[in-house]
Amino acid sequence: MRISFQRLLIITIVAMLALLEPTLSVRADDLDSPRQALTNLTIEPLKPVVTGDHPTVTVHLTAEFGKPIPKQPIILLVDGKRKAEGVTDSRGIAVMTLKFKFPAGRYQLTAIYPGVLSIGVPSAVAKTNMRVESAKVAIYTVPPTPGVVFKLDGQTYTSDKEGVVNLEVDLGGTYPLEVLPIDHSNLASNIRMEFSRWNDNVFTPTREVHFPREDRLEAGFTVNxxxxxxxRDLSGELVDPARISSIVIRGVGTTFTFDKAGPIWLPANRLTRRIGDRLESEEILYYFRDVNIDGANVVNKGEQRFRIQPDDVWPVQVLLYSARFSARDAMFHFPIGKGIELTYPDGHKQEFFFDSANAELVIPALARGSYSARIIGAGGSAPPTPVHLSRDQGVELLML
Structure with missing residues (x-):
């Protein structure tokens, strides 16, 4: 067999380069250059990458008989533009990372080995395609709510029936993201919703977010x-709500005060951040701390608790008692006076007149609390008598 001097020289050079570092045998893939080329350059097949990721390109450089060629420069072009370069290792492999932002699409990669022309080692070229896919993005609403509108980079997206927005981003980067105000015309008249927080500790509806992202993105809402x-009183009789001057309700560390009874709006849930940065929507348990009638609290704190549902009517029992008043002469104990003046816990006064010659009367539905009463319509001295009402009771007033 005859081997030309040029081929013998190239084989000798490759062998000397290989002696500088240990080598490993590799299998040559299909080559772009002719089968008997003196240098073979191949690119490992590329898997599709997601926009925002940095693809890694692996190139193999071998001699005519499969020997790896170490310490040789490799140039990498993307769509004809130089984007990276590397040097082959002892196995004839060069690994290059493309640290650029590629929009979704198809690209042509070209690897170039310039060769060593001065000693007759020819150049080599290999080509392949790279596919960059759009980043799939999901935004979850908590609790799951259809119809919530988000604006991402000027485009609006609406959550589906599962309360999820699914969209695609063609170029990785940081984008403005906003939760638009809830359109309450799309909700039942007895429901209100408002944005509360994101699961990554952002508490404003407008923010910036980087895509693609590995962490789940959730937007939390408060439902009202x-x-x-x-x-009702202790006997089950209805109490006029106009008598209620204020209500204090407490739930999960928050106190709500209302200056009258009647329809009120309350949040039905609270959002907590759990392990894994997930938001959890929890029902709120409410209790009545204070119901004020005539300046007195007529409920026991924390005894009456409720969970909220749409159009709920909470039955609240209030502590109202009746008092039987009688007026007597302190010495001879005969009936005296025309009536009594009652001072309520809030300080206002009201006169009540006896309806019989026995100088007696019953005042029903008095709020539990501290009062004072005195006889009116008699000539003697009638100092006020303290009355602490905590049950149905009789009160005798004396005239000195």
């Missing part, structure tokens, strides 16, 4: 329902 109250 309208509820009413029904007040």
């Amino acid at each position: 329902y309208q509820v009413n109250q029904e007040f």
Whole structure:
């Protein structure tokens, strides 16, 4: 067999380069250059990458008989533009990372080995295609709510029936993202919703977010329902809500104060951040801390608790008692006076007149609390008598 001097020289050079570092045998893939070329350059097949990721390109450089060629420069072009370069290792492999932002699409990669022309080692070229896919993005609403509108980079997207927005981003980067105000015309009249927070500790509806992202993105909302109250005394009789001067309701560390009874709006849920940066929507348990009638609290704090549902009517029992008043002469104990003046816990006064010659009367539905009463319509001295009402009771007033 005859081997030309040029081929012998190239084989000798490759062998000397290989002696500088240990080598490993590799299998040559299909080559772009002719089968008997003196240098073979191949690119490992590329898997599709997602926009925003940095693809890694692996190139193999071998001699005519499959020997790896180490320490040789490789140039990498993307669509004809130089984007990276590397040097083959002892195995004839060069690994290059493309640290650029590629929009979704198809690209042609060209690897070039310039050769060593001065000693007759020819150049080599290999080509392949790279596919960059759009980044799939999901935004979850908590609790799951259809019809929520988000604006991402000027485009609007609406959550589906599962409360999820699915969209694609063609170029990785940082984008403005906004939760638009809830259109309450799309909700039932007894429901209101408002944005509360994101699961990554951002508390404003407008923010910036980087895509693609590995972490789940959630937007949390507070749901408010309208509820009413029904007040009854200990015997089950309805109490006029106009008598209620204020209500204090407490739930999960938050106190709500209302200056009258009637329909009120309250949040039905609270959002907590759990392990894994997930938001969880929890029902709120409410209790009545104070119901004020005539300046007195007529409920025991925390005894009456409720969970909220749309159009709820909460039955609230209030502590109202009756008092039987009688007026007597302190010395001879005969009936005296025309009536009594009652001072309520809030300080206002009201006169009541006896309806019989026995100088007695019953005042029903008095709020539990501290009062004072005195006889009116008699000539003697009638100092006020303290009355602490915590049950149905009789009160005797004396005239000195």
